[in-house]
Amino acid sequence: MNIRPLVATEQNQTDIDKIEALENAEQDFPWSRKIIESCFGPRYQNFGIFENDNLLGYLVSDCIAGEANLMNICIAKSHRRQGLAEKLLTEMFSQIQAKNADTVWLEVRESNLAAINLYEKLGFNQISIRPKYYPTKEGSNEDAVIMSLMLFS
Numbered sequence: 363m364n365i366r367p368l369v370a371t372e373q374n375q376t377d378i379d380k381i382e383a384l385e386n387a388e389q390d391f392p393w394s395r396k397i398i399e400s401c402f403g404p405r406y407q408n409f410g411i412f413e414n415d416n417l418l419g420y421l422v423s424d425c426i427a428g429e430a431n432l433m434n435i436c437i438a439k440s441h442r443r444q445g446l447a448e449k450l451l452t453e454m455f456s457q458i459q460a461k462n463a464d465t466v467w468l469e470v471r472e473s474n475l476a477a478i479n480l481y482e483k484l485g486f487n488q489i490s491i492r493p494k495y496y497p498t499k500e501g502s503n504e505d506a507v508i509m510s511l512m513l514f515s
């Protein structure tokens with residue numbers, strides 16, 4: 363397995379194709395291709411974890427003025443609970459520290475205990491709640507938990 367930055371250019375959309383396929387297969391609320399495409403550019407730090415050419419998981423983050431935001435992270439169901447998300451986040455932390463970022467922010471559904479456990483394991487703290495932020499499959503809404511992590515080099 364190897365981790366590398368994800369790339370997208372007009373000529374090379376291969377990584378975007380792979381992210382889109384993973385999103386549609388693995389996420390309850392998949393990002394559209396348009397959203398995925400919008401998350402490439404100088405301020406983004408996106409990484410994929412690959413086995414040969416197969417994308418097993420990826421994360422999208424951005425970094426502005428010393429603060430990073432984790433915007434998405436997803437691991438294929440067949441490869442969960444093997445430490446892949448931890449590996450991707452650890453790679454992101456070291457890359458953004460090199461850009462002098464000292465804080466990471468994220469938002470997560472309050473029902474997403476797998477993700478909340480992951481973030482707490484890595485040292486994130488719950489900061490506040492954004493009430494009824496996310497739509498649910500049942501047609502209602504659920505709260506977003508806002509979490510942050512201070513990085514110290």
Ligand SMILES: CC(C)(COP(=O)(O)OP(=O)(O)OC[C@H]1O[C@@H](n2cnc3c(N)ncnc32)[C@H](O)[C@@H]1OP(=O)(O)O)[C@@H](O)C(=O)NCCC(=O)NCCS
Pocket residue numbers: 388389434435436437438441442443444445446447448449469470471474475476477479480481483
């Ligand atoms: C959340 C997600 C990214 C975790 O990926 P993963 O590769 O399985 O996570 P890891 O194997 O690195 O797990 C690291 C820690 O996270 C926690 N964790 C991960 N999955 C968990 C689960 N299903 N239940 C409880 N805790 C879990 C555990 O603390 C785990 O450490 P441990 O294995 O020593 O107990 C994955 O479940 C996923 O892709 N979910 C769908 C997308 C999603 O919800 N993304 C988050 C959006 S905010």
